[in-house]
Structures are given as structure tokens and as C-alpha cells.
Amino acid sequence: MCDEILTDCENTQTQTQNSQLDWSQPNTPSYIPNIWGRLYPTKTSVKGQYCWKKPNNPEYYDLIQAEFTLGRSLKCSYVMRREIINENIIKNVSKQHFIITRDLSESLNPAIIKDLSYNGTFVNGEKIGKGNSRVLDDNDIISVTHAVMKIFVFKDLLKNEQYQVPKEISQKYYISRTLGQGACGIVKLVYDKKKCSKHAMKIIKKSRLTNGQINHLTDPKKIMNEINIMKALRHPCIISTEEVFDSRETVYIVLELMQGGELFDRITKRGHLSEQLTRFYFRQMVLAVKYLHSQGITHRDLKPENVLLESKDEKSLVKITDFGLSKFVGEDSFMKTMCGTPLYLAPEVLQANGQRCYGSQVDVWSLGVIFFVCLVGYLPFSSEYKDMSLKDQIMNGRLRFSQEHWKSVSLQAKLLMRGMLTVQADRRLTLDQILNHPWMEDNDVIISVEKLISQKTDTKMLDEHLISSGSDENACSADNITVIRLAAVAKRALSDSFNSSEPIAKKMRMDTENNNDTSSTNSYCSQE
Numbered sequence: 001m002c003d004e005i006l007t008d009c010e011n012t013q014t015q016t017q018n019s020q021l022d023w024s025q026p027n028t029p030s031y032i033p034n035i036w037g038r039l040y041p042t043k044t045s046v047k048g049q050y051c052w053k054k055p056n057n058p059e060y061y062d063l064i065q066a067e068f069t070l071g072r073s074l075k076c077s078y079v080m081r082r083e084i085i086n087e088n089i090i091k092n093v094s095k096q097h098f099i100i101t102r103d104l105s106e107s108l109n110p111a112i113i114k115d116l117s118y119n120g121t122f123v124n125g126e127k128i129g130k131g132n133s134r135v136l137d138d139n140d141i142i143s144v145t146h147a148v149m150k151i152f153v154f155k156d157l158l159k160n161e162q163y164q165v166p167k168e169i170s171q172k173y174y175i176s177r178t179l180g181q182g183a184c185g186i187v188k189l190v191y192d193k194k195k196c197s198k199h200a201m202k203i204i205k206k207s208r209l210t211n212g213q214i215n216h217l218t219d220p221k222k223i224m225n226e227i228n229i230m231k232a233l234r235h236p237c238i239i240s241t242e243e244v245f246d247s248r249e250t251v252y253i254v255l256e257l258m259q260g261g262e263l264f265d266r267i268t269k270r271g272h273l274s275e276q277l278t279r280f281y282f283r284q285m286v287l288a289v290k291y292l293h294s295q296g297i298t299h300r301d302l303k304p305e306n307v308l309l310e311s312k313d314e315k316s317l318v319k320i321t322d323f324g325l326s327k328f329v330g331e332d333s334f335m336k337t338m339c340g341t342p343l344y345l346a347p348e349v350l351q352a353n354g355q356r357c358y359g360s361q362v363d364v365w366s367l368g369v370i371f372f373v374c375l376v377g378y379l380p381f382s383s384e385y386k387d388m389s390l391k392d393q394i395m396n397g398r399l400r401f402s403q404e405h406w407k408s409v410s411l412q413a414k415l416l417m418r419g420m421l422t423v424q425a426d427r428r429l430t431l432d433q434i435l436n437h438p439w440m441e442d443n444d445v446i447i448s449v450e451k452l453i454s455q456k457t458d459t460k461m462l463d464e465h466l467i468s469s470g471s472d473e474n475a476c477s478a479d480n481i482t483v484i485r486l487a488a489v490a491k492r493a494l495s496d497s498f499n500s501s502e503p504i505a506k507k508m509r510m511d512t513e514n515n516n517d518t519s520s521t522n523s524y525c526s527q528e
Contacts, residue, residue, distance in 0.1 A: 036102055037063035037111055039078075039152040042141070051151055052085055060155075063111075066104050070144075071096040071116070085151070092119045092145040098128075100136065107158045108177040110191050111136040119145045135174045135193040138162065161188075165203075169245055169252055173201065190254065199242060202253040233295060236456040237288035239308065239321040260309030260316050263370075267304060272377035272405075275413055277314065279445050281307075282371060283435070284318040284453075289367065290431045292320070293360050302366035303344045304373060310456075317452050343379055344369045347395050347423045361425040364434070368420025375413060376405040380421065397423040412439035 039061040041052050061078060069076040073095040080093045094117040103109040113136045115121040115128035122143035128134055136142075138156040143149045161175045169175075176189040185204035192199065230241045230253075245252040263281065267273060273281070285307060292299055299306075301322055310317040346365035348358040372380045380399035383390045388398055399421060406414065416439045419429040434440065 038155040068100040204251045235291045258308040263307035264304035278374040288320040298360040
């Protein structure tokens with residue numbers, strides 16, 4: 001069907017494929033082309049008859065403006081008249097039948113088609129439905145009034161990455177811009193084509209996890225078992241895994257997309273957080289980690305960059321991310337490997353040196369470091385503190401305690417921090433002890449958190465019910481959504497607005513390759 005049009009567009013297709021860039025390369029052109037798409041009139045209908053009156057039929061229609069409308073109204077970009085299309089089609093076309101829009105602020109934003117008609121707009125034979133939208137993809141066939149009334153083939157002239165993922169992914173998701181890149185992979189913004197909903201897709205090259213060694217990544221059964229575990233995790237304070245696609249060389253994980261940014265950014269912007277706001281966020285973090293532990297999962301890479309906020313509101317729901325990557329390493333090595341970000345590593349991880357086991361209390365230590373940073377805006381341990389190596393600082397629990405920074409912090413907060421940053425794992429506070437600590441006993445915070453979690457749970461259940469019922473709500477919107485970086489980017493400095501004479505750690509992430517004091521920790525498999 002429509003083979004002639006696809007052949008006519010072969011040169012455009014080839015040019016698009018030849019311009020493919022490696023995943024790790026920048027994917028946004030320095031300019032936005034004037035023509036972002038084309039509509040090629042189809043040659044025949046399904047019955048072999050012409051839909052268009054050939055003498056008046058243009059070869060193609062260029063899409064230049066951010067909006068394109070089609071219908072019988074003279075106000076439409078493309079007016080359906082009897083002179084150009086058969087009468088048996090036009091009589092059922094609405095004044096405004098459909099509209100195609102594209103946000104041209106970035107080249108990789110998709111084209112969205114919205115059905116405005118009563119008699120139907122179809123994409124690849126599937127009806128969109130009045131008031132509903134879907135993402136238009138390259139070579140999509142648009143029909144009006146009936147699935148067989150194919151009038152256009154859409155050519156996407158801006159797309160440059162759709163062919164770099166497996167077909168089963170590209171059929172369902174439109175691949176957009178890069179959100180971030182880390183040691184183990186890259187994160188892309190993707191759109192569900194039928195729902196128009198935005199997601200984050202983490203692309204992990206297996207070769208970056210194995211370091212050339214044979215492990216459970218080569219066992220398909222074990223991989224699928226871990227994938228099922230990740231998909232089964234359900235907690236309001238944990239990023240949900242929508243789908244996982246596993247190929248021989250790569251794992252593609254589709255996650256929900258957050259709008260509020262990283263906890264790191266919120267700390268950096270303010271210099272530090274108040275005790276009340278820290279208590280509000282921290283309670284959610286502890287509940288999330290407690291849930292993970294109940295499911296037999298130790299995070300091992302907790303840090304402010306892996307704590308995301310659902311909205312820009314101050315009282316936002318907090319979500320933990322990057323908790324599932326360790327599952328792909330295999331249970332035999334799970335609790336022995338040197339995983340995590342050095343600045344947040346527990347002493348027992350360094351002491352194990354990849355040879356001995358450690359327990360889930362490593363997450364409590366990392367929570368303690370996050371707690372410390374939230375309250376005072378600088379790191380308790382850093383390679384920049386030259387009086388002692390980073391490894392020795394952590395192994396001895398020698399944290400940098402600035403009187404200037406801590407003078408306004410309550411005694412109970414200090415005691416809670418000390419309880420979490422206890423070198424001996426068996427003497428370290430447990431998650432239950434943290435939740436029941438006097439500093440955490442604030443009824444206003446407890447009620448606010450429970451209310452927020454309950455609302456999220458109810459919304460999630462409603463969404464799942466709508467999906468199971470076959471209801472396809474229109475998820476597209478034209479408002480600007482602030483996307484977040486889920487993967488590591490260049491090293492950033494903490495705000496120095498909360499200043500004193502004490503040294504401030506300027507790096508939240510440490511370059512282990514340039515740190516001679518931590519040579520034994522260079523095998524960290526950071527889950528960014």
C-alpha cells in the first residue's frame with residue numbers, strides 16, 4: 001500500500017539514515033530547518049481508485065509553520081475542495097478535520113496530529129477519535145472519514161534517531177532528545193505514540209557493565225527474572241518502570257518522567273534546606289528505601305542526583321531512581337562489587353574491596369550523607385579535604401563538621417546524622433529507628449507525606465483502571481514541561497551562599513581516575 005509514495009521518499013529516507021549520529025554524540029542541529037515535514041498525496045486508495053483529482057494534485061505539501069490544519073473551511077492551511085479531491089470523500093470532511101502541530105523550539109520534538117472531526121481521522125488505519133491526539137511518525141499514512149481513504153503519507157524531515165533502536169521500540173515510542181548521559185548509559189526523552197505521554201528511556205550498553213567478564217548478563221532467564229522484579233516494584237516514592245526491552249547488547253528501560261528536577265538542584269539553588277523541608281523530603285526517601293529492602297533490593301547508589309521531585313512545588317513528592325541497575329549484575333556478585341558513587345560509599349564497601357560481603361545498611365550510610373548535605377549544603381567527606389585521604393575519612397568516620405554551618409541546626413538533627421554515619425554497620429541506625437527518631441516525629445510532616453502518598457496511590461490506581469478498561473485519555477499538552485537529567489552530567493559545584501571559614505566541598509561527583517587516594521575504588525559501577 002502506498003509503495004509508490006514510499007519509493008518517492010527513498011532519497012529523503014536515505015539522507016536521514018546517513019545523518020545518523022552515535023548515541024553519545026550531540027543530537028540537536030545548530031538550526032531548525034524551515035521545512036520540518038512533508039505530506040505526500042497518496043497515489044491510490046485501497047480499491048485502486050484515485051482519491052485525488054490528478055490534474056490538480058501537487059507532488060507534496062511542505063510543512064513550515066508550527067500548525068497545519070486541514071478541512072473544508074477557507075481558514076484551513078489546506079482547504080479540501082471539489083477541484084482537488086473526489087466528492088465522495090469531501091462530503092464527509094469536517095470544516096476543520098485535523099490539525100498537525102510541532103513545537104519548533106527544539107528539532108527533536110515530535111509532530112502531533114489531533115482529530116477534530118466527527119467522521120474520523122486515521123493513522124495507519126487506526127482511528128484517533130475526536131479530541132484525541134497521537135504522535136506522527138515517519139511514513140505514517142493519514143486517512144480521513146474512513147480507514148481506506150488514505151490521503152497523505154507523512155515524511156518527518158527532522159527525525160534522526162528513530163532507526164537506532166529496535167523496531168519493537170520505534171513502533172511504540174518516538175525517540176526525542178537526550179536528557180543525560182552517565183557511566184553506564186544514556187537517557188532519552190521518548191513519547192508514547194498513541195498516548196502522547198512523555199517518558200524517560202534509559203539505554204544501557206551491557207558491555208559497560210561487564211568489564212569484559214562473564215556474568216549473569218548472558219543468561220536470558222535471569223535477565224527476564226530481574227526485569228520482572230523491576231516492573232513489579234510499586235511505590236509512590238519510587239520511579240516506576242513502565243517497560244523494559246532487552247536485546248543482546250543493550251537494555252532499554254522506559255521510566256516515568258519527573259518534572260521537578262533533582263534534589264541536588266534544589267539544594268544547590270538554596271544553598272541548603274530548612275530542617276522542616278529536609279524532614280518532609282527525607283521521610284519519603286526513607287520510606288522508599290525501606291520498601292526496596294522489603295523487596296530484597298539494596299540501592300547502593302543513593303545520592304541527591306538519584307532523588308527526583310515530581311513537581312516544582314516545595315511540598316513535592318520525592319522519588320528514588322536508579323535502584324534497579326544492580327539487579328543486572330547478578331546475585332552472586334551483588335553484595336561484593338564496588339558499586340556506588342565514592343562520596344556516598346559506606347565504610348564496609350571500601351573495606352570489602354570486592355572480596356567480602358556487606359549488607360543493606362550501606363543505604364543508611366548514603367542516606368546519612370544526603371541528610372548531611374540537605375541541612376548544611378556541603379559534603380561530610382571529600383577528596384578536597386587534604387588532611388586525610390577520602391578513603392581514610394570514610395573508613396574512620398572523620399566527617400568535616402563546621403560549627404558555622406551546624407550552629408543553627410537542632411541537637412536532634414545532629415544526633416540523627418551521627419546515628420546514620422556510624423562506621424560500624426551493626427551499630428548504625430536502622431530504617432525503622434530513623435522513622436521513629438524524635439527528630440522525625442513531626443505530626444504536620446507525617447500527615448502531609450501520608451496525604452501526598454495517598455493521593456498518588458489513588459491516581460495511579462485510576463490510571464491503571466483506565467488503561468485496563470481500554471480508555472485512551474488524551475495525554476498530549478502544549479504546555480512546557482521541565483524535563484530532568486536522570487543521568488550524570490559534568491561535575492557541578494555546590495552553592496557557596498551558606499559560607500564560613502570551613503572548606504566547602506566543590507564537587508558532588510569525584511573523578512576517581514584523577515584521585516590517587518582512592519585507587520582501590522576505581523571499579524565503581526556507578527548506576528547513573
